[in-house]
């Protein structure tokens with residue numbers, strides 16, 4: 202991308218690591234319940250502050266479940282609620298309070314999202330697709346959340362089958378490869394990266410999804426050790442692959458028959474005209 206082709210006015214899209222960090226959620230309505238779900242997936246510790254009569258049923262379920270959530274049945278109380286907090290998400294129906302919370306967070310340099318005031322957000326949420334370790338976020342940079350939601354549904358339909366499973370298996374393969382050929386940077390890193398690129402580009406997503414502990418070992422023994430990428434048939438076995446590919450061959454066969462029959466008819470027609 203050249204400097205001329207860059208497109209200013211966007212956001213920095215990142216995959217923020219929240220594991221064991223402390224996230225304060227103020228409010229417990231429907232919007233807050235979505236925030237809780239997103240933050241739990243990232244393995245954060247959560248504190249929720251919201252009067253109990255305002256809790257959405259999904260928020261109640263999260264609070265009563267076995268999640269790392271501390272709940273306070275009251276309204277936000279001021280700066281002392283921000284002690285030891287790494288991130289603040291407010292989803293309340295009180296704009297004046299939202300502004301106060303925002304300015305307290307600014308003073309303490311705590312990143313904050315204020316659901317009802319885009320100007321008071323350090324970051325926006327977006328429409329999310331999740332399939333295991335795969336996460337896709339659609340952002341319209343605050344312009345149209347509903348269109349983000351519609352675009353998400355279109356992207357969802359076009360994703361390859363079993364992408365999340367394939368990613369999980371490739372994650373296992375990468376970590377086993379690092380155990381076998383350890384080291385950071387230098388020649389070993391270069392060789393590892395090239396081999397991983399070759400595996401990911403020469404195997405189909407469905408084949409990668411079939412990997413397991415035994416076949417990962419086989420792929421490393423027969424592939425990595427000989428600096429090659431064996432075909433999936435040789436590693437995961439033809440039987441497993443045919444089983445998965447069966448619906449495709451069922452569809453291909455009638456097409457072939459129809460094509461041959463069509464070609465034969467056209468031939469007969471041409472031949473009879475010629476005479």
Ligand SMILES: C[C@@]1(CC(=O)O)c2cc3[nH]c(cc4nc(cc5[nH]c(cc(n2)[C@H]1CCC(=O)O)[C@@](C)(CC(=O)O)[C@@H]5CCC(=O)O)C(CC(=O)O)=C4CCC(=O)O)c(CCC(=O)O)c3CC(=O)O
Pocket residue numbers: 235236314315316317318319322324325326327328329339340341342343344345346347348349350353
């Ligand atoms: C700036 C942002 C701040 C933030 O919340 O982070 C923000 C702000 C506001 N949203 C409002 C309204 C709606 N929000 C939704 C839905 C979603 N909103 C989300 C994100 C964001 N919303 C951030 C920017 C996202 C981006 O850049 O695209 C999604 C994607 C993610 C999520 O919230 O988890 C989630 C869809 C999740 C999914 O489907 O997957 C719907 C649709 C519906 O309810 O069906 C409506 C009504 C229709 C409409 O307005 O489009 C209003 C009130 C406007 C008013 O009063 O008129 C404000 C405040 C304002 O704009 O002033």
Ligand SMILES: NC(=O)C1=CN([C@@H]2O[C@H](COP(=O)(O)OP(=O)(O)OC[C@H]3O[C@@H](n4cnc5c(N)ncnc54)[C@H](O)[C@@H]3O)[C@@H](O)[C@H]2O)C=CC1
Pocket residue numbers: 227228229230231232233250251252254255256257275276277292293294295298316317346
């Ligand atoms: N960003 C987004 O995606 C969207 C944002 N919104 C806005 O987000 C806000 C929240 O939306 P909903 O969850 O639907 O509202 P809601 O009315 O269902 O929930 C608001 C909650 O905040 C609590 N609350 C109010 N003042 C509080 C305080 N000082 N301390 C602690 N809790 C407090 C209430 O008890 C209630 O539980 C609204 O202002 C709404 O306009 C609405 C739709 C989408």
